[in-house]
Amino acid sequence: MEKNIVHTPPSVELEELFREAHLAKHRAYCPYSKFRVGAAILTSSGKIYSGCNIENASYPLTTCAERTAVVKAVSEGELSFQAIAITSDIEASFCGPCGACRQTIAEFGLDIDIYLINPKNECKMYKIRELLPLAFTPRDLQKTRATHDIIE
Secondary structure, eight states, X not given: OOOOOBSSOSSHHHHHXXXXXXXXXXXXXXXXXXXXXXXXXXETTSOEEEEEOXXXXXXXXXXXXXXXXXXHHHHTTOOOEEEEEEEESOSSSOOXXXXXXXXXXXXXXXXXXXXXXXTXXXXXEEEHHHHSXXXXXXXXXXXXXXXXXXXX
């Protein structure tokens, strides 16, 4: 699943999305890990919502940048997303979303474009379905379930 590096944003719209992700990274609250992450999500209505990681001394309460951006968008009534851009300070590679963030993004569709961006503004693009191939989605909750258990 190795992707080619794209050296410039493919469109003006994505250039703005990438810029918002970079700006969000600079707002990260990460006094423990010192690992800054920024994300920006593009809604189907054309709005962009950004988010940064927010750490907590009680580590499990930390919120990732991607989920922060999704929560901000959903709290404003947005439920349809085209793309999300994610950036960190990693220079020689790209930082992908954690499993929880992949699942959160997949909740809103498996064809959302995920742009991983490095500090040089180079990117790689994936569909969320590529990053989470066996995603548990709302459709799974509609599937017929067994009415009995097999116990031996």
